[in-house]
Amino acid sequence: MTVTIIGIGLIGGSMALALKEKGFANKVIGVDANPDHCTKAMELGLVDEIRGLEEAVLAADLIVLAIPIDRAETLLPAILNMVNRQVVMDVGSTKKIICESAATSANRGRFVATHPMWGTEYSGPEAAVKGAFEDKATVICSREDSNADAVALVEKVYGLLGMHLMYMNADDHDVRVAYVSHISHITSFALANTVLEKEKEEDTIFELASGGFESTVRLAKSNPAMWVPIFMQNRENVLDVLNEHIAQLRKFKACLEKENYEYLEELIEKANGIKRILK
Amino acid sequence: MTVTIIGIGLIGGSMALALKEKGFANKVIGVDANPDHCTKAMELGLVDEIRGLEEAVLAADLIVLAIPIDRAETLLPAILNMVNRQVVMDVGSTKKIICESAATSANRGRFVATHPMWGTEYSGPEAAVKGAFEDKATVICSREDSNADAVALVEKVYGLLGMHLMYMNADDHDVRVAYVSHISHITSFALANTVLEKEKEEDTIFELASGGFESTVRLAKSNPAMWVPIFMQNRENVLDVLNEHIAQLRKFKACLEKENYEYLEELIEKANGIKRILK
Numbered sequence: 296m297t298v299t300i301i302g303i304g305l306i307g308g309s310m311a312l313a314l315k316e317k318g319f320a321n322k323v324i325g326v327d328a329n330p331d332h333c334t335k336a337m338e339l340g341l342v343d344e345i346r347g348l349e350e351a352v353l354a355a356d357l358i359v360l361a362i363p364i365d366r367a368e369t370l371l372p373a374i375l376n377m378v379n380r381q382v383v384m385d386v387g388s389t390k391k392i393i394c395e396s397a398a399t400s401a402n403r404g405r406f407v408a409t410h411p412m413w414g415t416e417y418s419g420p421e422a423a424v425k426g427a428f429e430d431k432a433t434v435i436c437s438r439e440d441s442n443a444d445a446v447a448l449v450e451k452v453y454g455l456l457g458m459h460l461m462y463m464n465a466d467d468h469d470v471r472v473a474y475v476s477h478i479s480h481i482t483s484f485a486l487a488n489t490v491l492e493k494e495k496e497e498d499t500i501f502e503l504a505s506g507g508f509e510s511t512v513r514l515a516k517s518n519p520a521m522w523v524p525i526f527m528q529n530r531e532n533v534l535d536v537l538n539e540h541i542a543q544l545r546k547f548k549a550c551l552e553k554e555n556y557e558y559l560e561e562l563i564e565k566a567n568g569i570k571r572i573l574k
Numbered sequence: 575m576t577v578t579i580i581g582i583g584l585i586g587g588s589m590a591l592a593l594k595e596k597g598f599a600n601k602v603i604g605v606d607a608n609p610d611h612c613t614k615a616m617e618l619g620l621v622d623e624i625r626g627l628e629e630a631v632l633a634a635d636l637i638v639l640a641i642p643i644d645r646a647e648t649l650l651p652a653i654l655n656m657v658n659r660q661v662v663m664d665v666g667s668t669k670k671i672i673c674e675s676a677a678t679s680a681n682r683g684r685f686v687a688t689h690p691m692w693g694t695e696y697s698g699p700e701a702a703v704k705g706a707f708e709d710k711a712t713v714i715c716s717r718e719d720s721n722a723d724a725v726a727l728v729e730k731v732y733g734l735l736g737m738h739l740m741y742m743n744a745d746d747h748d749v750r751v752a753y754v755s756h757i758s759h760i761t762s763f764a765l766a767n768t769v770l771e772k773e774k775e776e777d778t779i780f781e782l783a784s785g786g787f788e789s790t791v792r793l794a795k796s797n798p799a800m801w802v803p804i805f806m807q808n809r810e811n812v813l814d815v816l817n818e819h820i821a822q823l824r825k826f827k828a829c830l831e832k833e834n835y836e837y838l839e840e841l842i843e844k845a846n847g848i849k850r851i852l853k
Contacts, residue, residue, distance in 0.1 A: 412784040432781055461781060474769050475783045479790040482761055484845035485822040490753050491847050492818060501851040502711055502740060504754045505691040509852055510789040511758040516849050519842040523835055534830050539771060541823055543764040544816065551813050556802055563798040566763035568770050570795050573788055 299324040299355035301348070301370070303336040305415060306386050307361030308423025310456070311341045316425065317455040324351045328362075335420040352377045357448060360385040365524035368396045375400040382445040384409050384452070388472060388521075389528040390436040390465035397440075404442035407449040410434045410468065411458060412476075416516040429457035436465045473532035478540055480514050480522060481533070487515035578603040578634035580627070580649070582615040584694060585665050586640030587702025589735070590620045595704065596734040603630045607641075614699040631656045636727060639664040644803035647675045654679040661724040663688050663731070667751060667800075668807040669715040669744035676719075683721035686728040689713045689747065690737060691755075695795040708736035715744045752811035757819055759793050759801060760812070766794035 298320040300307040307325075314320040325342030327333050333345045352358055352374055360367050360374070364387040374383055375397060384407045385393055397406045411433040415422060433453045438446050453460060463471075490512070526533055550559035577599040579586040586604075593599040604621030606612050612624045631637055631653055639646050639653070643666040653662055654676060663686045664672055676685045690712040694701060712732045717725050732739060742750075769791070805812055829838035 412782055414784065414786065416786075431784060434782070471782050474772055475787045478768065479765065479787050481823070481826050482765055483790055484842055485819060485826060486758065486761055487845040487848040488822045488825075488841065489757065489815065489819040491844065492822070493753055493815075501754070503691050503713070503750055504851065505693065505710055507693065507695075507793050508754045508758050510792060511762055512848055513789060513852065514786050515845040516852070517842075517846075519839045519846070522842055523839050526830060526838060527833075527835055530830050530833070534827065536768065536772075537823065537827050537830070540764060540768040541820060541827065543767045543771070544760070544820055544823070546767075547760050547764060548813065548816050548820065551805060551809050551816070554806075554809070556806055559805060560798045560802050562767065563763055563796075563801055565770065566766040566794040567796075567798070569766040569791055573783065573792065573795070 296320055296356045297322045297324065297354055299326060299346075299351040299358045300342065301326045301351070301358065301360050301374075302362035303327045303332055303341055303420050303423075304361065305418050305422040306411070306413075307359060308336060308339070308341045308420045309413075309425075309427035310359055310361065310386070311336075312423055312425050313428065313456050314452065319452065319455050320357075324354060326351045332420050339420055339423070341420055341423055348374075349377060352381065355381055357381065357452070358383045360387075363521050363524050364389055364393065364528055368392050368528075371396050371406065372400055375402040375406060378402055378405050381405060382407065382448045384449050386411055388476065388525045390434070390468045392528045394437055394440070394465045403440055405445055407438075407441045407445050408436040408465065409449060409453070410436070410472070411453070411456070413458075416514050418518040418521060427456075428453075431458055432461050433458040434461050434463060434468055436463060436468050438462055469529050470532050473529055473536045477525060477529060477533050478536045480517060481526075481537060482540065483512055483514035484517075486512050575599055575635045576601045576603065576633055578605060578625075578630040578637045579621065580605045580630070580637065580639050580653075581641035582606045582611055582620055582699050582702075583640065584697050584701040585690070585692075586638060587615060587618070587620045587699045588692075588704075588706035589638055589640065589665070590615075591702055591704050592707065592735050593731065598731065598734050599636075603633060605630045611699050618699055618702070620699055620702055627653075628656060631660065634660055636660065636731070637662045639666075642800050642803050643668055643672065643807055647671050647807075650675050650685065651679055654681040654685060657681055657684050660684060661686065661727045663728050665690055667755065667804045669713070669747045671807045673716055673719070673744045682719055684724055686717075686720045686724050687715040687744065688728060688732070689715070689751070690732070690735070692737075695793050697797040697800060706735075707732075710737055711740050712737040713740050713742060713747055715742060715747050717741055748808050749811050752808055752815045756804060756808060756812050757815045759796060760805075760816060761819065762791055762793035762796075765791050 303325045323342045413431045582604045602621045692710045
């Protein structure tokens with residue numbers, strides 16, 4: 296099968312590696328607006344060849360759209376205009392707007408809206424890794440709007456990647472990822488800025504940074520070209536969660552201000568409840 | 575050398591393992607107010623024997639105080655009253671109050687105030703691990719208040735553990751850890767509570783949780799018996815940092831409310847500056 300990957304970065308590149316390794320793709324064609332990414336993706340063996348968009352779409356059996364979601368939203372209708380038998384899947388972090396962008400296309404059925412729940416704070420072809428996606432969840436949204444054969448092919452792809460499938464509508468997806476992904480990134484960006492603000496005065500702070508700091512702040516390395524569009528497209532849900540998060544932080548602040556350590560202990564015990572969910 | 579560990583949990587237990595492995599301690603005596611911890615520490619081979627406090631202090635060459643900082647503050651003067659030739663070191667997360675609690679003791683010189691910058695979100699003897707501390711920083715505070723031989727012994731211990739030494743006064747230490755450790759914990763506790771608040775309505779949220787969420791929220795599993803006293807003792811510094819962190823989060827909130835995506839991009843680019851510090 297020939298697979299075209301549009302956007303040969305962290306996700307697209309990792310998917311290319313996995314689909315070749317599993318024998319699913321005997322040819323991977325790469326498309327990327329950034330010439331450096333094209334060169335690098337060839338050097339790293341992520342793709343077999345680089346082609347222009349239309350040629351790459353027409354030559355493929357499966358097209359994976361793995362570019363930032365604002366550009367995916369614009370490009371998807373054009374791609375759907377080119378396809379007939381091909382299957383097009385996206386891998387973006389929001390689902391409502393991409394589904395809307397496909398809704399009026401005559402070829403809507405060829406598109407499957409998906410979101411594999413895997414990523415790192417790095418980006419570009421060099422960030423692609425082998426064995427990504429394994430044992431993680433992936434979401435397929437609005438399955439009923441896609442043709443059965445298209446859904447079946449995408450399910451096969453995610454099965455080969457070792458992911459477990461979840462089905463939901465785009466609205467529910469976007470609320471949930473605001474909680475389990477988008478807010479973590481905002482927290483991490485804000486935490487980095489909190490410390491960097493102080494660094495001007497205290498330049499040895501960082502020698503002290505240990506594992507705890509590193510794990511809460513590592514997402515702050517994430518790429519703005521990916522994340523600004525996510526926060527734009529999921530603005531209302533992210534604002535809801537951010538307001539709740541600031542309210543929760545204010546409870547900790549009030550405990551300290553009022554020296555109410557009993558309530559502080561209660562808040563921490565409540566937070567420990569996360570053990571029920573994370574091993 | 576005989577080493578007495580008071581508090582055989584994550585830090586005390588891991589230190590016991592390391593000091594035996596390196597051949598520094600030919601006997602480790604454990605003291606713990608929790609009988610289950612004593613039993614478990616013997617079962618796990620963390621300590622060679624369990625004794626009462628006074629007996630264990632008198633039998634030791636080096637005493638490591640590894641209990642929550644509120645109890646360490648109370649116990650340290652009593653321990654210093656028992657010692658003569660022995661060296662006493664603590665490993666607590668704040669340094670100002672423990673130094674104050676030792677200040678008036680006739681044996682102040684036998685005490686070395688330290689803080690190894692390593693930990694996990696787990697606690698108790700079962701949380702002890704081999705190879706802890708390696709390649710991390712450790713702080714020695716107010717070295718000038720300790721006898722030279724006591725400092726030299728503690729430096730030897732941390733050298734064996736593979737830690738690199740930093741020296742600072744207790745006030746500076748407490749400001750810095752508010753930034754690189756304490757705020758990360760509050761953020762993580764508050765993030766857990768944000769999501770747990772929502773879970774009542776959305777019980778499938780967690781199936782989606784991926785690596786990013788897990789890393790920002792893992793510290794929320796941390797033990798309140800350890801953390802409430804830290805926030806109490808470092809209240810003013812933590813409040814300063816928490817106020818700054820809430821202010822930083824409000825900038826993200828304002829960007830989303832006003833749909834000011836240029837400034838949002840700036841904030842994220844600024845946060846990316848954390849790459850200069852964390853690899």
